[in-house]
Amino acid sequence: MSTTKQKLFVRALFDYDPNQDPSIPCKDAALTFKRGDVLQIVSMEDDTWWQACHLEDSNGGAGLIPSKELHERRVALQRPKALFQPQRVNPCVSLPAGLRRSFRLGRKSSWAKEAARFRRWSAGVHSSICPPTYIEVIPYHREPKDRHRVVILVGPSGVGVNELKRRLLISDPDRYGVTVPHTTREKKRQESEGVDYHFVSVHMFEELILSHRLIEYGSYRGHYYGTSLDSVHRVMAEGKVCLLDVHPSKIKRVYTSEFKPYVVFVKPPRIEELRLTRRRAKFVCDEEDINQVRIFSVRKNTHSPAIAW
Ligand code: 5GP
Numbered sequence: 001m002s003t004t005k006q007k008l009f010v011r012a013l014f015d016y017d018p019n020q021d022p023s024i025p026c027k028d029a030a031l032t033f034k035r036g037d038v039l040q041i042v043s044m045e046d047d048t049w050w051q052a053c054h055l056e057d058s059n060g061g062a063g064l065i066p067s068k069e070l071h072e073r074r075v076a077l078q079r080p081k082a083l084f085q086p087q088r089v090n091p092c093v094s095l096p097a098g099l100r101r102s103f104r105l106g107r108k109s110s111w112a113k114e115a116a117r118f119r120r121w122s123a124g125v126h127s128s129i130c131p132p133t134y135i136e137v138i139p140y141h142r143e144p145k146d147r148h149r150v151v152i153l154v155g156p157s158g159v160g161v162n163e164l165k166r167r168l169l170i171s172d173p174d175r176y177g178v179t180v181p182h183t184t185r186e187k188k189r190q191e192s193e194g195v196d197y198h199f200v201s202v203h204m205f206e207e208l209i210l211s212h213r214l215i216e217y218g219s220y221r222g223h224y225y226g227t228s229l230d231s232v233h234r235v236m237a238e239g240k241v242c243l244l245d246v247h248p249s250k251i252k253r254v255y256t257s258e259f260k261p262y263v264v265f266v267k268p269p270r271i272e273e274l275r276l277t278r279r280r281a282k283f284v285c286d287e288e289d290i291n292q293v294r295i296f297s298v299r300k301n302t303h304s305p306a307i308a309w
Pocket of ligand 1: 181182185216217218219220225226227
């Protein structure tokens with residue numbers, strides 16, 4: 001029997017009605033669910049049909065549900081191929097190699113191992129574009145009461161997110177906190193270590209990258225900049241809500257049961273409004289900000305799996 005610690009809960013990101021599914025092995029043994037339902041996964045031993053029960057009905061018995069792989073494969077077959085990256089057309093790539101191999105060989109790995117692999121996989125190791133299937137969640141009653149969830153602000157930094165962050169910090173500095181980034185550039189005279197940045201050597205920064213301790217990083221004018229997982233932990237340890245500003249492609253990295261982030265989309269002003277403001281007050285934004293707004297405005301209606309809920 002699995003212990004509470006080993007239980008895996010997921011939120012379904014699609015509707016499933018076994019009566020509409022001709023390939024279900026046994027309709028009576030299947031589970032009906034709607035997008036948004038929270039399911040407890042009971043078994044993932046089969047690569048096409050998992051067993052699960054509804055969270056609020058865990059005594060009602062488990063039923064068959066399509067596995068993540070099966071649903072992805074079905075969606076891939078329904079969609080025009082051009083919409084997919086080439087590797088997504090091959091349904092075999094949707095499981096990590098280790099999991100695929102153990103399923104193919106009929107080898108039974110322990111439940112805890114499979115659940116851990118699923119967690120790692122859904123937390124971002126598998127980063128290519130996937131159709132929405134299931135996403136791991138943790139029931140609220142298991143969350144320590146004093147721990148705040150991380151808030152991710154997504155939007156163009158120059159004109160929306162930075163200003164929002166600044167105002168939140170001023171409005172309630174005891175409640176909100178921000179991470180201190182790492183950089184390899186020289187410290188300026190007015191800056192302090194651990195306040196403005198953690199100033200580290202290139203070697204140390206590369207070690208942080210290799211040990212996967214950075215949520216995101218990039219280079220600017222020949223220097224590395226990045227945000228570490230430890231810096232998020234530090235803000236949380238102070239009992240504050242950590243405000244993070246990460247690119248949509250990096251959300252999955254932070255989408256863990258530990259951080260349980262709320263993702264807030266900051267709607268940018270329209271480009272015409274920005275241009276107008278810029279003409280009146282030169283300091284409000286520059287061409288780079290306008291470019292960011294343009295990128296986000298285009299992305300607004302596109303599907304991103306990490307933020308589909
Ligand atoms: P500065 O060296 O003037 O403090 O920062 C220059 C630029 O570095 C910023 O405008 C921003 O683009 C980038 N930067 C600062 N902090 C971070 C960070 O945590 N991650 C990334 N990717 N870039 C950062």
